[in-house]
Amino acid sequence: MFKQASSLSLVIPVHNEMGNLMLLHRRIRDVMSSMNDRYEVIYVDDGSTDGSFSVLEQLAATDLHVKVVGLSRNFGQTAALAAGVAHSRGEVLILLDADLQNDPADIPRLLVKLEEGYDLVSGWRRKRQGDGWLRCLLSRLANFLAARAAGIPIHDLGCTLKVYRRAVFAHVPLYGEMHRFLAAYAALAGARIAEVEVRHHPRYAGRSHYGLDRTLRVLLDLLLLKFYRSFATRPQQLLGLPGLLALALGVAFLPLVLILVLLAGRSRVASWSGPLFLGVLGACCFGLLSLQLGVLAEMLMRTYYESQNKQPYVVRCLVSGTERCECW
Incomplete structure (x- = not known):
């Protein structure tokens, strides 16, 4: 069992996930309340246009564990994660997607692994659901190349479900599209990394925000990753x-x-x-x-x-409980 001595912060980027949020939060609450009460859930609305922000306001009004960070427009997943981390207070950070493909029930197992002395525990979607064969093939190829470029034995760098010690983020700045290779950049900074197999479900509602065009961007990011590993100081x-x-x-x-x-x-x-x-x-x-x-x-x-010390995002408002603070 995970012996929780640290406070936990769940950071969840949200972009047009209105149909998933209520069920996602129920599952998170069931898992976290069974452990103990020292946690917070930070939803970062990344410029949603489908009513997701209204649902998040309802969650914040009914659950004191919830904090909502609303960005002024769609800045992308990396910027949303950066905003969530900046507004979190936990000593251990848990990142996951809002599309219900990550299973909150896997969080305790990742925390148990973290207690073994690791700085970062990454999820491994060994049996992916709801993705076509071509997307799975390209994903495996990208993960293989990324693992070789970073020099770490990780099978699924693209899985958002990860558990970090907060100190990791002091050495891994977040901007651009670095969310894909957070574990790789953490490894380059000296973090101790482990991997745990997690469940992967078909999308419950809405549609995926990623297409096959992402493969080309991943290849460009891999070139940068290789550069920072081998030539950053020369x-x-x-x-x-x-x-x-x-x-x-x-x-x-x-x-x-x-x-x-x-x-x-x-x-x-x-x-x-x-x-x-x-x-x-x-x-x-x-x-x-x-x-x-x-x-x-x-x-x-x-x-x-x-x-x-600039940030690649602009916060529009903050919601905590029934209080709302307009930042812009």
Whole structure:
């Protein structure tokens, strides 16, 4: 059994989940009240347009354990999680989705594992329900690549259901779309991580907010994850060596380009091979430059947020019990 010596904060991002919220909260209340009373449930309304915020206000008015953070617009899941963590007080943080695909009944088992000396316990949706075969395949591929990039033996980095010690978030800032790889970034900061198999249910109501286009964004995030693991303190080794190689190739092929240009009037082949060669070389250089600028832009963005202690969200209002505070 989990010997609860710490207060718990459940952080749940919500975006257009009106049909799930009442049942979700009943399940959370049943699980948490069976453990003890030292917990809070923080729902972060991420710009919902379907009436979810009204349901959350009702929950806050009838349950003193509930706090609602309403964001001014849809900022995305990572920003919503960041807002929830910032307004939480628990020593142990529990993150889960609001779509009822995560099962609150699994929370005690994750807490038991945390008591074994870990800093973070991640859920593993070994038997996923309600997802097509293509989405499952892409998810497994992304998890495999992410685990290799981060160097941690985790099967399901994308599962939102996780339990953290609060100190983890002092070393893992939240912005962009980092929610997918929270465990990976925590591991890079030195957190001790474990994984527990959890249940996964078909969506109860509403529709998924994620499509197959997310795969491309995941691949870009994986490149950043690999960069921060291997080159965060030595970016010049990543950026400088390819730059020198591109420059050397350009200088080496410059005479050939000039010869092709000079022969353009004597040979039909030379007339199109020269521009084609320049086009291919230019495309390669442009692609390389784009990747480098992307990494530099990411570094500048992180410096901007961390050096000024800025947050990537705006809180519209706070609801606790029957009290409502308008922040904006």
